[in-house]
Amino acid sequence: MMIAKTAVTLLLLVVAGYAGLCLLLYVMQRSMLYFPTAEVYRSDIEVVRLKSGKEVLKVWQLEGDNDQAVLYFGGNAEDVALNIEQFKRIFPGYSVFLLNYRGYGGSTGTPTEKGLYADAASLFDYADKRYKRVSVVGRSLGTGVAMDLAANRTVEKLILVTPFDSMVNVAKAHYPLLPVSLMLKDRYTSVDKVDGFRMPILVVTAEDDLVVPRKRSDDLIALLPPELVEAVIIEGVDHSSVCANPVYEQAVRTFMGIAEVIDR
Numbered sequence: 001m002m003i004a005k006t007a008v009t010l011l012l013l014v015v016a017g018y019a020g021l022c023l024l025l026y027v028m029q030r031s032m033l034y035f036p037t038a039e040v041y042r043s044d045i046e047v048v049r050l051k052s053g054k055e056v057l058k059v060w061q062l063e064g065d066n067d068q069a070v071l072y073f074g075g076n077a078e079d080v081a082l083n084i085e086q087f088k089r090i091f092p093g094y095s096v097f098l099l100n101y102r103g104y105g106g107s108t109g110t111p112t113e114k115g116l117y118a119d120a121a122s123l124f125d126y127a128d129k130r131y132k133r134v135s136v137v138g139r140s141l142g143t144g145v146a147m148d149l150a151a152n153r154t155v156e157k158l159i160l161v162t163p164f165d166s167m168v169n170v171a172k173a174h175y176p177l178l179p180v181s182l183m184l185k186d187r188y189t190s191v192d193k194v195d196g197f198r199m200p201i202l203v204v205t206a207e208d209d210l211v212v213p214r215k216r217s218d219d220l221i222a223l224l225p226p227e228l229v230e231a232v233i234i235e236g237v238d239h240s241s242v243c244a245n246p247v248y249e250q251a252v253r254t255f256m257g258i259a260e261v262i263d264r
Contacts, residue, residue, distance in 0.1 A: 065093050207237060
């Protein structure tokens, strides 16, 4: 009798602990998904202050000399300003806009899935009024933002770097014992947005990505129109180092139809 009572008590403690952990993660989930960066200042780079609903976004602008623009949506902990020099090199002649999501890098507000989608749409609408063709680059979390934008606006070309099929599936890979499909608020379900895509798409994945498991990228690629997709796997790099590899730069330039720029 005593053993049975002890077993029941232990079981109740385990259940209570599990429920408490789930509750804690549910409450804290956005602080575990979004890691806003501090504002940085550069006097040599133009800044666009853009309204998105009630928020004001800080957007870095690299002014080009043609009628084409590129919008960049970064990862969940990324200071997008760190891409400025590389993007000058990759996209010569293009006007490039690097978005600080709401709550990031001098933009007001607090990040949420719905909010980031609205920010991306506001930036696209701004650029679309000024440029003939607008292409989009998303990296990591930013691929979810880019996918939503491409489903709702006319995007010239789409580049997805370390993308995922849904945030729910990524979370399941990292927390297999938790009911994340019931808990997750911001789901970024890119797989539900591929219908109707007509733009050329470049997908870049990292061979050793431990943040976004390869299956999550592969399952998204499998749903994209095969005649429109070019998939590049970069060997020997992980989630953080993929964009520093010269294969990445060359793949993007080739996809965009840009001749290689040789530093002199």
